Amino acid sequence: MNLNTALLIFLSAIIGFLGSLTGLGGASILIPILVFFGIPIKEAIAAGMIAIIGSSSGSALSYVRNQMANIRLAMFLEIFTVIGGIVGATLTVMISPVYLYFFFAVFLATSFIKTKSSTRDITDVEDKRDLLTRWLSCEGTYYDKSCDKKIKYYPKNTLLGGAGMFIAGLAAGMLGIGAGAFKTTVHENILKMPTKVSSATSNFIIGMTALGGASVYLFSGLLNLSLMAPIAIGTTIGAIIGGRILNRIKDKYLKILFLIIVSALIIQMLYKGIALIWSL
Amino acid sequence: MEPLNKNNSKIEVILSCILITGVAASLLLMAAGMILLYLESGSFNISREPSMFIQGNNFFNFILDIFKGRGPENTALLLLTIGTIILMLTPFIRVVASLIYFIWIRDKKYIFITLVVLIILIITLSLH
Helix, strand or coil, rough: CCCEHHHHHHHHHHHHHHHHHHCCCHHHHHHHHHHHCCCCCHHHHHHHHHHHHHHHHHHHHHHHHHHCCHHHHHHHHHHHHHHHHHHHHHHHHHCCCCHHHHHHHHHHHHHCCCCCCCCHHHHCHHHHHCCHHHCCCCCCEEEECCCEEEEEEECCEEEEEEEHHHHHHHHHHHHHHCHHHHHHHHEEEEECCCCHHHHHHHHHHHHHHHHHHHHHHHHHEEEEEEHHHHHHHHHCCCCCCHCCCCCCCCCHHHHHHHHHHHHHHHHHHHHHHHHHHHHH | CCCHHHHHHHHHHHHHHHHHHHHHHHHHHHHHHHHHHHHHCCEEEECCCCCHCCCCCCHHHHHHHHHCCCCCCCHHHHHHHHHHHHHHHHHHHHHHHHHHHHCCCCCCCHHHHHHHHHHHHHHHHCCC
């Protein structure tokens, strides 16, 4: 089957929508699909990076308006993710595509790791924090609709969190994805942020990380206009719609379906990588 | 719902506006570019011709070149290119807006942190 603009917009919209509903990334699913249709992996990655700026800004809208994102902490963490994103994208431009197939397969496999949400041990005590965290004064409040309460929280371990975000940025820049699930895990488990604040803040950061990566891809001439435009339009529309109904749907079957797709994509990436090695 | 954190509520509204304007403008331009491209070529195919690829050694010079009319001559490609630039500028302007906000409320720590992010971005966008 030939990939055309209309089909690409349609696919991107569905993936963007499902991605923001299930939290299993949009671009990380889309890029292997582009590869399936014969797009060179580096071009697919570069296009994904641009599309992510759109979808993250698009879905950040509803989060920021609901004042869920911690803008101060996001700004601090962006120092780390942006550097990670730039380094990651530079690596992708330089290395052989063979590695990218395998890195992608490994990254997709992490979708199966069940992240334990540690929302219970959110600190509401100030003096449990380290020096840097206290200096950052990044505590926040958010309004929880489900229990109709304002909840105050104090993030912890900001330096370690920053290191985690560097790795997230590295993966994002390298593979042209948002690495949202990874970022959220760092926010919840290391920084001890509430789940809702985590995903909102992560979305906010993703756009900035993607800009760092995208600038490297622009420089290397990997940005294909006819590929980027339909993906950016599709995923952003999908993500905006998905972002509006986030937390209202928790469908187990949807997640299972997604994981089946992910398995197929892992096999495909491994196959392409091995086939490339054989042909050398 | 009343603002929970008065310090943050204004900046959140401003940043929302920047994000929505940037993304909407960019996607509209891209959509227009794609429609024009379809009208010109009569096909929906994804093209991998060299003219489809954009490349810029320095993002800011790249923008300047397009303003000076040294961008793609084809209108469809020009629209797609400008759409891409606006999309890339959206998070950048968000940082600049955050910086102005932190200067406005005289939050020295976050003026510093935001400056670090901004400098990193400017270096990568211009120093290739």
